[in-house]
Amino acid sequence: MSVEHDHSHHEHEHHGGHAGHEHHRPGKVSWGMAASATLHCLTGCAIGEVLGMVIGTALGWGNLATIVLAVALAFVFGYTLTMRGVLRAGVGFKQALKVALAADTVSIIVMEIIDNGVMLVVPGAMEAGLASWLFWGALAFALFVAFLLTTPVNKWLIGRGAGHAVVHAYHH
Structure with missing residues (x-):
């Protein structure tokens, strides 16, 4: 019986499109779901952040230039990881980009x-x-703190059918 229930729930998600997201009600989102969405975001951010910090530091750039590069690369890698999954679901590039922007920007x-x-x-x-251990330790600590503080934000967004919730329709 629970398999049938889950199957109908997934069909509802898939056929429900992006409009209502009635299945995502406030309070119905688990911390695990929020942590999973945040971990997904952290993966793309960490790749871009580390790459940007490494490039900026290696080139002797100042803090501002290094951070701008790291942030830009974090967005590129974050969106790319989301788009990869959406594209695999058969969605066109333009729509996949829209989904990634809606899912990950905040x-x-x-x-x-x-x-x-x-x-x-x-x-x-x-x-x-x-x-330097200071550089790598501080970067790891910074990403850990970002994960902890972004998880409640993602829980709130998903609970309102926003953020990573827009990707759920393409996960099936």
Whole structure:
């Protein structure tokens, strides 16, 4: 009986489109679902963030230029990871981009503000070289704090049918 219930729920999600998201009610989103969405976001952000920090630091760029590069790459990799799954579901590129923008923009913004803010307040982290434990430790800590503080944001967004909830229709 539960399999039939789950199957009909998935059909409702798939055929429901993006409009109502009636199946995502406030309070119905688990912390696990929010953490999973945040982990997905963190993966793309971390790839872009680390790459940007490594490139900027290796080239001797200042904090602002390094952070701008890291943030830009975090958005590129975050959106790319979401689009990859949506494209696999047979959606065209333009629609997949729209889904990625709707799904990840707020989460990535929050995550980037937090992790770059942490990097800026850890004394010497931005000036430490790539061979420094301070640089890598601060970056890992910054991403961890960003994950913790972005998870409730994603829980709230998903509960309202926004954020990562827009991707759910393409996961089946």
